[in-house]
Amino acid sequence: MTVTQTTTKSDADAPAPVEKEHLRRLLATGERPAPPSAFTSARAFAWRSMLKIKHVPEQAFDILLFPIMMLLMFTYLFGGAIAGGTGDYLQFLLPGIMVMSIVMTTMYTGMSVNIDINKGVSDRFRTLPIWRAAPMVGYLLADVFRYAAAGAVMFGTGLVMGYRPEGGATGVLLGVGLLLVFCFSFSWLWTWLGLITRSEKTVMSISMSIMFPLTFLSNIMVDPSTMPGWLQPVVKNTPISQLVDGVRGLFDGNVSTASVATTLIWSAGFIAVFGFLTIRAYNRK
């Protein structure tokens, strides 16, 4: 005979009763402090995101394992065919694949924003007297930490596989810095999408249909000069290709200022346009 033990959520672990006297005292002392600064409130939201990583560690796998998989797969799958050897190809591929896998993970931000809205927690945030952009900026700040971690993991894996950056430590740090600036700015597209779409599934499918062409039609895997003539100008001028040029140049120690400048202009543009749309959508929700 088996004994099944059932635990119900409701009364099995019944909470202690409400202490009315204590409650009264708290109500009497609940004066409003001065509202937090924009920075403090954004930092509080960033702390919240970090706590989520602690409580839902599964999401770290996505962020850390996915990039390693991409790096290994593409190096050994295409290396021989494209560059005649995996060593040379890794040298070409690493900066690009780092951009690709990290920029791809930015779409999770849009899903998180959407989940907050559907779960009702953002109602609470929206009735608080805080800087309106704070929840989004908080998300993005915590995400920048995650991207930096993913970048470090990929770079470490690359070193083990034989990657050697000509640009030295400074070049690598500047390259990763440029990538993080771009990701932070580009993510405002996702926060906006997260606010205006109905479900996280919609966010996901729209994000995918933007990210796939944008990352594959680029100079990440192959040199655009191997592509048909009509396609080349398109591919060379997407923000992702410009970013990859900049990061690759910084890693290799032969950076062209034009690609870095173009990337920064794109970044400013993303913040200006989608930052504005995000805040407008947030206020009108």
Next chain:
Amino acid sequence: MSQRDLAIRAEGLVKHFKDVKAVDGVDLEVPAGTVYGVLGPNGAGKTTTVRMLATLLRPDAGNATVFGRDLISDAASVRSQVSLTGQYASLDEDLTGFENLVLLSRLYGYGKPAARGRAADLLEAFGLTAASGKQVKAYSGGMRRRLDIAASIIVTPKLLFLDEPTTGLDPRSRNQVWDVVRTIVGEGTTVLLTTQYLEEADQLASRIAVIDTGKVIAEGTPGQLKSSVGAGSIRVRLHHADQRGHAQQILVEALAGEVALDDDPVALTARLAPGHDTAVQGSHALGELARAGILVDDFSLGQPSLDEVFLSLTGKVDA
């Protein structure tokens, strides 16, 4: 009533969602320092009204002031006076109860140590200390609701919106929420509470607005509303089925109202005419039955149900 004694004054609030008029011209005057009940069935427009008044939705038409501040042009100032406990717990389920309250305390402007202190105090007052380190997704409905209310009084609001605070709770949790509401009002906060239950509005609110299909269809004190709506009911279960005919005769004579036989062969229900006190009529009826030697197993007084309120106010039965 003068402007300054009003927590909320709303005129002609309208909100459409595509083709649906969710709120269709709602007027409200909520006196400060009281519990005001907004009573109505699902889909009546209660939540939409509350969301507009809490600055979460922009009305399509109409205007409102909260403690004299304009809802639209002075939204930031309204936000500094109100708190909202939504129908679906507005908490982060991945975080623990303690972390939720610390986060929100920080966002209200408390420094780090003060935020931790306030969070711990609130958890204790709400009987949640033991669960403070658990993720909110593991909380029961009643615990979640309490944490949600705790989050709404991190800073004591002048006006607290409670959107269906007891829907889906067991009776004990419901009573605890009622106690909390009474305590909060006792300390001077105005509460606007939406509910589907007449009993809840009756227990807590000093005035009630009945709302249906986006409009206020009746307004007044619970007493006024009930007497205008009328009929309470008295239900009797007899010991012997063969005494039912006799019992019916006695009740018809003793009470102002009609007496119907239930499907249950030992039970019958008397509906009272409007304007009669259910308790007085009930004890009178019970005395008459005893005098006639009829054995009664069970006897209960019923308030008019929300269905009856709607039937009486709108002339239709609301599902």
